Structure formats: C-alpha cells, structure tokens
Amino acid sequence: MTIFPSRRWPVALAFLALPSASFAQSAAPTPPPAGDQSAAQWYLKDPQLDQVPGIGANRAYTEILKNLVPTPVIVAVIDSGIDTAHVDLKPVLWRNTKEIPGNGIDDDKNGYIDDVHGWNFLGGADGRNVGAETLEMTRIVAAGRKRFSGKTAATVKAADKADFALYQKAEKAYTARLKEETERNKEVESMAGPLTMMVQSMKQALGTEKLDTTALKSAKTDDPNMKRAVAGMLDMMRQTGASDADDLLKQLNDGVKQERSMLDNSLNLNFNPRADIIKDNPDDVNQRNYGNNDLYATDPLHGTHVAGIIAAARDNNLGIQGIAGDPVRIMMVRAVPDGDERDKDIANAIRYAVDNGASIINMSFGKEFSPQRPAVEAAYKYAATKNVLLVHAAGNENHNLDLEDNYPASFYLNKGVVPNLLTVGASGPKDNAALTADFSNYSKKGVDVFAPGVAIYSTLPGSTYGNESGTSMAAPVTAGVAAVLKSYFPKLTAADLKRIIMQSAQVHHTKVHVPGTEKEADFSTLSVTGGVVDLYEAVKLAQKATM
Structure with missing residues (x-):
C-alpha cells in the first residue's frame, strides 16, 4: 500500500462504502x-x-x-x-x-x-x-510469471521452492485485487456524474451557491424528494468530513483519479518507472x-x-x-x-x-x-x-x-x-x-x-x-x-x-x-x-x- 498506502483512499470516499487503502x-x-x-x-x-x-x-x-x-x-x-x-x-x-x-x-x-x-x-x-509505483504483489507477479512459467510446486527446483511459494501467494492476492479494483473503478466513475448533477440541482432548487451544513440544515422545502436529498447530502458530508458539497465532489473526483492510478500504475504488470528514472539495480x-x-x-x-x-x-x-x-x-x-x-x-x-x-x-x-x-x-x-x-x-x-x-x-x-x-x-x-x-x-x-x-x-x-x-x-x-x-x-x-x-x-x-x-x-x-x-x-x- 504504502503511505498507508500512500494516500490512496481519501476519507471522502467513505460514503461509497469503499475501504481505505492508505x-x-x-x-x-x-x-x-x-x-x-x-x-x-x-x-x-x-x-x-x-x-x-x-x-x-x-x-x-x-x-x-x-x-x-x-x-x-x-x-x-x-x-x-x-x-x-x-x-x-x-x-x-x-x-x-x-x-x-x-x-x-x-x-x-x-x-x-x-x-x-x-x-x-x-x-x-x-x-x-x-x-507512482507498483504494489509489491505486482512486482512479484511480474517477475514470477517470467521465472516460473509452466512450473508447478512439484517441478520447481528445491532451491526455488520458497520463491515459488511467494509467487503463488502474490498471484492469488493480485488476481483478487485486480478484480476488486476494476469493479470499484467502475463504481466510483459511475457515481461521479450523478453526484455532480445532484449538487447542481440542489443549489438551483435551494437558491444557493454554497451547499454547506448551515445551508442544508436551514433549507425550507415541502418536496419529499428534496428532503431526502438534503438528508443524504448531510449524511455524506458528516461521514466524509467534507466542508460543503463542492468539497465532497472534489474528494470523489480525487478518488476517481486515485482508482484509475491503481489500475494504470499500481496493478500494471508492465509499469516500471524506476528503471528509467533511478537506474539502479x-x-x-x-x-x-x-x-x-x-x-x-x-x-x-x-x-x-x-x-x-x-x-x-x-x-x-x-x-x-x-x-x-x-x-x-x-x-x-x-x-x-x-x-x-x-x-x-x-x-x-x-x-x-x-x-x-x-x-x-x-x-x-x-x-x-x-x-x-x-x-x-x-x-x-x-x-x-x-x-x-x-x-x-x-x-x-x-x-x-x-x-x-x-x-x-x-x-x-x-x-x-x-x-x-x-x-x-x-x-x-x-x-x-x-x-x-x-x-x-x-x-x-x-x-x-x-x-x-x-x-x-x-x-x-x-x-x-x-x-x-x-x-x-x-x-x-x-x-x-x-x-x-x-x-x-x-x-x-x-x-x-x-x-x-x-x-x-x-x-x-x-x-x-x-x-x-x-x-x-x-x-x-x-x-x-x-x-x-x-x-x-x-x-x-x-x-x-x-x-
């Protein structure tokens, strides 16, 4: 993960029921x-x-x-x-x-x-x-697939058994994580648009440019749908610590970018920026x-x-x-x-x-x-x-x-x-x-x-x-x-x-x-x-x- 893990999941995504990876x-x-x-x-x-x-x-x-x-x-x-x-x-x-x-x-x-x-x-x-860098499991899998292609626990050399076991463990974790993050990426991306429209509609309906806690709690409406929207927005802001609806949107969009980076970089078996930049072994x-x-x-x-x-x-x-x-x-x-x-x-x-x-x-x-x-x-x-x-x-x-x-x-x-x-x-x-x-x-x-x-x-x-x-x-x-x-x-x-x-x-x-x-x-x-x-x-x- 990294910075536990490197700031991958802002708390703002808590309302999406997504676990923190950081x-x-x-x-x-x-x-x-x-x-x-x-x-x-x-x-x-x-x-x-x-x-x-x-x-x-x-x-x-x-x-x-x-x-x-x-x-x-x-x-x-x-x-x-x-x-x-x-x-x-x-x-x-x-x-x-x-x-x-x-x-x-x-x-x-x-x-x-x-x-x-x-x-x-x-x-x-x-x-x-x-x-951006890969996860350790990604690096182990990338190397292991080349090194152990076609091998099994029964055919691998005795001196390589420990490395093979580590590779197998990482392969299992990597496969599960890739599936999880792919599904999660679709989920957060699908939420970004609707939440943006929801915020815009609420601002227009309530006649305000700043949907903070004060504005939401003082909102006067008889529309049951708007009442539910206000309650939901307040709950999301409470869970995420967002100062207002725009802050909430920012955190969600940041989460979308982080999730995309997880797929493009952290779980990308071909991603290796170190080789070109640091040039060490x-x-x-x-x-x-x-x-x-x-x-x-x-x-x-x-x-x-x-x-x-x-x-x-x-x-x-x-x-x-x-x-x-x-x-x-x-x-x-x-x-x-x-x-x-x-x-x-x-x-x-x-x-x-x-x-x-x-x-x-x-x-x-x-x-x-x-x-x-x-x-x-x-x-x-x-x-x-x-x-x-x-x-x-x-x-x-x-x-x-x-x-x-x-x-x-x-x-x-x-x-x-x-x-x-x-x-x-x-x-x-x-x-x-x-x-x-x-x-x-x-x-x-x-x-x-x-x-x-x-x-x-x-x-x-x-x-x-x-x-x-x-x-x-x-x-x-x-x-x-x-x-x-x-x-x-x-x-x-x-x-x-x-x-x-x-x-x-x-x-x-x-x-x-x-x-x-x-x-x-x-x-x-x-x-x-x-x-x-x-x-x-x-x-x-x-x-x-x-x-």
Missing part, C-alpha cells in the same frame, strides 16, 4: 492561516483535564516541561517528501552543516550530494523523480548511493503533514503547534512512492537517518509483501546498535495483525520482538464506541499502543493546513512524544523510550467497535498495552526513571 485519508486544506490555529488540534488535549482522549501535551508543557531545559534531537521522517518552504516547518528542519548547498559536491563524503535537509531515494541523478540491497536531494519531489502532502505533527514550530504564534518543540529537528528521507515502497529503499533510508544523527525515525507506510525483508531487519538491528527508536504505523486495512501480514513487521523472522520498534494503531477524539478508528489495524501482539489518528490537523504543502486521518498520523503523534522525552531526558535509550511510552499509555476499558467487523470488544484487548499514548504521564514516568 495510512492517510485526506480532507481539503485550509488557506494559509492569519494566526494561531492550534485550538483545532484536539489531540494535544488532556484526558483528565479536558475529557478528551488526547495525549496531554498542553498539560505537560504547562505543568512540568516549562521548568526543564530541552536538548537537540533529530527525528527522521521516512515518507513521500516535504515542503521545505512551509512557514511552520522551515525553522525546524534538520540542517547538514557539513554540506554546502547547491555546489554539486558531496562535501561531507557521505555518498549523497547536497543532502542539506535529507535525501530522496526515489530520485534520479538527472533530477526526475518516481511518483532494485535487487541489489547492498547498493547505497543513488537518488537525489529533491525532497519536494512529486507529492509532498503526506510527509509534510506527518512532519508538522511531530515538530511544527511551537513558538511562532502561527498555524499549529508540533508536539515536540525547539530544538527538535526534522530530517526528511524520501522513500515512499504512490504505490508500495521497496524494501531496499526503506533499509537505506533507515541507515541514512541513523548515520546522520537521527534518534527517532517515523515510518508511516506499510505493505502486504516484503520479499527483501532480511535487508529491512538488518537495518532495524543497525538502528538498535546506534540507540535509535523506530515508530511504525500499524496500517489502515482494519485487519487483525495477529492473522494478517503487514510489513515492515513488528517481529523478526525468528519471531523475536524488535526492542527498538513501536507499532501504533489509530484512535479517535471521543472515549466511546468509536475510540478505535474504524480503519485501524489492531493486534494483541503486533500493535503496541494506540494514538490519536482521526481528524489530525497539521501542515500541508503551500503553507496551508488541513485534517488527515490514518495510522500515518498516529505514528508521528507517538514519534513526537518520543522526541519530547528524548529532548528533555537525553540519557533515555531507545528501549527506555519504548518502555516508558507503553507503560504510561492510558488504558481504556471502553466497549468499542472492532475495526472491520460488527463486533464489540474492550479497547484494552486490541493492542499490547490496551492504551492511548499520553505525553503528560510519560514525562512523569521519565522523570522518575532518570532521577
């Missing part, structure tokens, strides 16, 4: 702000003081952190890219002081030219960038020095939003407040396309971040297959040797990860726990049946903790702001908490950070909807901790641990 679900951005908009950040509120299942960030700064002195921390964001000119992010970007910008020379001899704020492993030396996991320094690239929306959650400037009285304040810095490592990320790129992105001083790495992406998993696990272990915490989004398929695969995995191939990895599910803004986000993956073994991931207000390209929902947002909330702890208590190890965040999570015994089912369960049974991350309690615990 770790982030989008709403329309708001214009550049005139001032402080942090009141829109419900997730910073405190569960005790505000009766909102947030992380208690405001309370932590007001009651405890104001008397402490923070130290520099670098948080790497492995993602789609970033708008380095964003007014709320520019002051907090990591700066490679050993590199002279724009001189075309690898001044610090680290193998990457002009990597001032990070690196792009999806770029070519000529400045072009990979945007994707099978050589030991190859390190490729890419370019273009961090904006093709679509930085997801990475920009994630970065703002972690550390958007807190003291400029503008826009939002990142969870972590100065002197925490954001390093962007682009490795996630609009499609499935490649294991090689993720392994290299982790190593780049570690080698350039990151203490925490946020990873809001994931996929169903991982053919080069040992390379990623080796990078995990390398990060552990350098005391680096990895924070990974659990995924948006509403799956039980005890039963379904999601990579990078929470466990090593030998089933051992990754001591420096936190896997995070998404929670909502109310302590009720919807506390567990309906799209979030969950697991009593494979998801460590939940964090706010619904309607998360943060930075978007062009110095704008908007809401996104997904475990892609829950992970950076948790990474931001880890950054605060590391900044104020620098002696904490990666294992300490993981332990403190998990032990301080606020356990809820609320009866919630189990994502993707009609069942109800105690929220505490859906993750290892059964809780939602809590910065205020984590700071208190960190104080005790470092006394």
Whole structure:
C-alpha cells in the first residue's frame, strides 16, 4: 500500500462504502492561516483535564516541561517528501552543516550530494523523480510469471521452492485485487456524474451557491424528494468530513483519479518507472548511493503533514503547534512512492537517518509483501546498535495483525520482538464506541499502543493546513512524544523510550467497535498495552526513571 498506502483512499470516499487503502485519508486544506490555529488540534488535549482522549501535551508543557531545559534531537521522517518552504516547518528542519548547498559536491563524503535537509531515494541523478509505483504483489507477479512459467510446486527446483511459494501467494492476492479494483473503478466513475448533477440541482432548487451544513440544515422545502436529498447530502458530508458539497465532489473526483492510478500504475504488470528514472539495480540491497536531494519531489502532502505533527514550530504564534518543540529537528528521507515502497529503499533510508544523527525515525507506510525483508531487519538491528527508536504505523486495512501480514513487521523472522520498534494503531477524539478508528489495524501482539489518528490537523504543502486521518498520523503523534522525552531526558535509550511510552499509555476499558467487523470488544484487548499514548504521564514516568 504504502503511505498507508500512500494516500490512496481519501476519507471522502467513505460514503461509497469503499475501504481505505492508505495510512492517510485526506480532507481539503485550509488557506494559509492569519494566526494561531492550534485550538483545532484536539489531540494535544488532556484526558483528565479536558475529557478528551488526547495525549496531554498542553498539560505537560504547562505543568512540568516549562521548568526543564530541552536538548537537540533529530527525528527522521521516512515518507513521500516535504515542503521545505512551509512557514511552520522551515525553522525546524534538520540542517547538514557539513554540506554546502547547491555546489554539486558531496562535501561531507557521505555518498549523497547536497543532502542539506535529507535525501530522496526515489530520485534520479538527472533530477526526475518516481511518483507512482507498483504494489509489491505486482512486482512479484511480474517477475514470477517470467521465472516460473509452466512450473508447478512439484517441478520447481528445491532451491526455488520458497520463491515459488511467494509467487503463488502474490498471484492469488493480485488476481483478487485486480478484480476488486476494476469493479470499484467502475463504481466510483459511475457515481461521479450523478453526484455532480445532484449538487447542481440542489443549489438551483435551494437558491444557493454554497451547499454547506448551515445551508442544508436551514433549507425550507415541502418536496419529499428534496428532503431526502438534503438528508443524504448531510449524511455524506458528516461521514466524509467534507466542508460543503463542492468539497465532497472534489474528494470523489480525487478518488476517481486515485482508482484509475491503481489500475494504470499500481496493478500494471508492465509499469516500471524506476528503471528509467533511478537506474539502479532494485535487487541489489547492498547498493547505497543513488537518488537525489529533491525532497519536494512529486507529492509532498503526506510527509509534510506527518512532519508538522511531530515538530511544527511551537513558538511562532502561527498555524499549529508540533508536539515536540525547539530544538527538535526534522530530517526528511524520501522513500515512499504512490504505490508500495521497496524494501531496499526503506533499509537505506533507515541507515541514512541513523548515520546522520537521527534518534527517532517515523515510518508511516506499510505493505502486504516484503520479499527483501532480511535487508529491512538488518537495518532495524543497525538502528538498535546506534540507540535509535523506530515508530511504525500499524496500517489502515482494519485487519487483525495477529492473522494478517503487514510489513515492515513488528517481529523478526525468528519471531523475536524488535526492542527498538513501536507499532501504533489509530484512535479517535471521543472515549466511546468509536475510540478505535474504524480503519485501524489492531493486534494483541503486533500493535503496541494506540494514538490519536482521526481528524489530525497539521501542515500541508503551500503553507496551508488541513485534517488527515490514518495510522500515518498516529505514528508521528507517538514519534513526537518520543522526541519530547528524548529532548528533555537525553540519557533515555531507545528501549527506555519504548518502555516508558507503553507503560504510561492510558488504558481504556471502553466497549468499542472492532475495526472491520460488527463486533464489540474492550479497547484494552486490541493492542499490547490496551492504551492511548499520553505525553503528560510519560514525562512523569521519565522523570522518575532518570532521577
């Protein structure tokens, strides 16, 4: 999928009863702000003081952190890219002081030219960038059909049996997914026209150019058909978070484009932009020095939003407040396309971040297959040797990860726990049946903790702001908490950070909807901790641990 999976399904399509294939679900951005908009950040509120299942960030700064002195921390964001000119992010970007910008020379001899704020492993030396990519299953099937044509499990060589089994599994998943997406594409395309006509007719009938909640609720009509249309429009806007009918149409049309891209690119067995642009050997996991320094690239929306959650400037009285304040810095490592990320790129992105001083790495992406998993696990272990915490989004398929695969995995191939990895599910803004986000993956073994991931207000390209929902947002909330702890208590190890965040999570015994089912369960049974991350309690615990 990718950015869980790379923003493939905006929440706006919820009214079409379509499942999310992305770790982030989008709403329309708001214009550049005139001032402080942090009141829109419900997730910073405190569960005790505000009766909102947030992380208690405001309370932590007001009651405890104001008397402490923070130290520099670098948080790497492995993602789609970033708008380095964003007014709320520019002051907090990591700066490679050993590199002279724009001189075309690898001044610090680290193998990457002009990597001032990070690196792009999806770029070519000529400045072009990979945007859309295939799914991992597509790549496995494309290669497998050539390699195993005419072979069966009985006739394939013993040395190839594992690869053949992987190919067969991917072939089955690919066939089902192609059928599903083809049918879904027809469905969304068939809905775009009628909804457009419906909106136009309602505007004309109600005498308004703006069909927002206010206009619809105040609509006066005796026509039973119009009453049903108004009720239906309000329901669609409520489900999708659309600000008005035009926003709803935009989200639907965006969904149509995304679905077409799924068929034309993600599931296209002949699509291979990497070969022409990056020109590396994707099978050589030991190859390190490729890419370019273009961090904006093709679509930085997801990475920009994630970065703002972690550390958007807190003291400029503008826009939002990142969870972590100065002197925490954001390093962007682009490795996630609009499609499935490649294991090689993720392994290299982790190593780049570690080698350039990151203490925490946020990873809001994931996929169903991982053919080069040992390379990623080796990078995990390398990060552990350098005391680096990895924070990974659990995924948006509403799956039980005890039963379904999601990579990078929470466990090593030998089933051992990754001591420096936190896997995070998404929670909502109310302590009720919807506390567990309906799209979030969950697991009593494979998801460590939940964090706010619904309607998360943060930075978007062009110095704008908007809401996104997904475990892609829950992970950076948790990474931001880890950054605060590391900044104020620098002696904490990666294992300490993981332990403190998990032990301080606020356990809820609320009866919630189990994502993707009609069942109800105690929220505490859906993750290892059964809780939602809590910065205020984590700071208190960190104080005790470092006394």
